[in-house]
Amino acid sequence: MKKVIIAGGGPTGVTLALMLVQRGIAVTLVEAASDFRRVFRGEGLMPSGLNALSEMRLSEILEKIPYRQLDAWEFILGKKPLFKVDEPIEADTQPCTLVSQPPLLEALILEAQKYNHFEFIQGVAVKDLLKIDNRVTGVKLADGREIAADIVIGADGRNSIIRQRAGLKLERQPTSMDMLWFKLAANPRFLEENIFTAIGDGENAFAVFHGVEAGKLHLGWSLTDSKNTANSSDKTKVEWAQMFASISPSWLAEHFINHAESIEKPIKLSVVVGLCPSWHTPGVLLLGDAAHPMSPIRAQGINVALRDVIVAVNHLVPALLAEAENEEIDRIFSQIQQEREPEIIRIQQLQKEEGRQHELLPKNLFLRKIVFRLARLVNKAIRLSWIQRQKKMRQGVTRVQLEV
Missing domain, CATH: 3.30.70 (Alpha-Beta Plaits)
Incomplete structure (x- = not known):
């Protein structure tokens, strides 16, 4: 049986671990924190993220943990209402839903622990990667343990240790927020x-x-x-x-x-936005914020990461079950990036465009005066423009479906 090590016990790592062990792949999941109660965790699930959980048949778990739906979006300018948009914005979609990550992650771990070929190591960080002939063959933990694996997946966030130790570059976008x-x-x-x-x-x-x-x-x-x-x-x-x-x-x-x-x-x-030119090196694959940290605009991080997981599972499971050679697995890493990268690039562009809308007023006194005078006269047009800009960030740019 092929073995996978996943570094990072956030939504990316935990859902990926569960999907793999359910399909007969041995997984060791390593999380540096001793519990899931981090100081800050994003809560927003857009229709794209909710659909990804549905594809993974995890919607029932969502019903068992604390969550709260958003009823609407409202914009107030100069202490007066500008416009309001009710949820769900699009027909035939679920409303944006806020979910408490710690109980969600704990529930997913409990599901994964039903499988004998799942191991969860919590409270110990990955310190380094093990290599043989320029190929990563496992990880070294902060407590000195060394764990061998066929592949290592970095799902350890925007400051990914796996990315750093693998020598993979993150090209950061300039941000002013x-x-x-x-x-x-x-x-x-x-x-x-x-x-x-x-x-x-x-x-x-x-x-x-x-x-x-x-x-x-x-x-x-x-x-x-x-x-x-x-x-x-x-x-x-x-x-x-x-x-x-x-x-x-x-x-x-x-x-x-x-x-x-x-x-x-x-x-x-501190906002970090960027994209790795390559999400992989022999024996290593990056997913989620480790490969493409997202802007906080419209809560895209968790949503695109869940979609990364589905694509990775589609490609990895058949190869790992077939005991594919290392070279074939490395080619599959490349295929995963090729499939996911266009959506990530487009959503980061949309986030950047949305950010520019918010930067215009503070930098332009004349524009502020015009907007304050006319905004409520043209609020229907402003409202429609805002709705159109949100749709692809909410629903995703490409179709993502679990196939294995």
């Missing part, structure tokens, strides 16, 4: 209707919605320049509440002021 991610007490309006609300005044902007965690609003504050970033670290809870309130409609501004003490210390999310 970092974010501060806050949690604070929920407002009853978000319980009645969970609306992803984007608020801006032309210079400052944030998005707020009710996450999966009961009674908690999530708020992402955009940091668009170094001065903004530097000044943000010194603000008190009250000062942040005043900042949020200063560009919010009255009902939300009042909530921020009244619940200032509930604002938790923010997490700084």
Whole structure:
């Protein structure tokens, strides 16, 4: 039986491990963290990600863990509504769904542990790769253990150790946006209707919605320049509440002021966006953020990663079950990249275009004045343009279907 080592116990690594062991492939999954309760994990599943879970017959697991659907998207400019779009945006699709990753990952691991040929090593990092004649043949763990395998798959995120040790290059795209991610007490309006609300005044902007965690609003504050970033670290809870309130409609501004003490210390999310020219080297394949870290715009990371898993399973399972030679497996790595890369490139382009829309107002005073005067007069056109830009990011650019 061929053996696979997967580094990284996030959605990419865990779903891939489960898909492989269900099809008779021996898998060792290595996760550096001692549990799944990371400080920050993305929660947004778009129709493309929900469809990928359905293809993998994992939708029932989703029903057993905490989740919360979005009811709508709303944009507020200068404290006044610009437009609103109800979920689901497209006919015959599921609404964008927020899912709590830790219980999802734990449930998937429990499923995988039903198979004797699955091994889960948690709380120990991969330190290096083992090689024979320029081919990777396994991994060396931080505790000194060495584990041999026929292939090693790096699903260990944007700062992938597997990518670094394999000598695979990540070509980063220039970005001008970092974010501060806050949690604070929920407002009853978000319980009645969970609306992803984007608020801006032309210079400052944030998005707020009710996450999966009961009674908690999530708020992402955009940091668009170094001065903004530097000044943000010194603000008190009250000062942040005043900042949020200063560009919010009255009902939300009042909530921020009244619940200032509930604002938790923010997490700084440094945005890394890029693409590896090659996702593989002899014995190694990268998937998910390890191969193509995505912008946070429209929550694409988990969704495209799940689609990576389906394509990888389609190609790898027949070859591994047939005991294919190393050269054939390496060719399959190339086929996986060729199939997935066009969608990744296009979605990163769409994210970049969407990001430019948000950058125009802060950089152009004249444009801000025009938009504030005319936006509500042409909001139907703006709304339609926004909907059209979202569709391919929500549904995916290519058709992805599990075939094995």
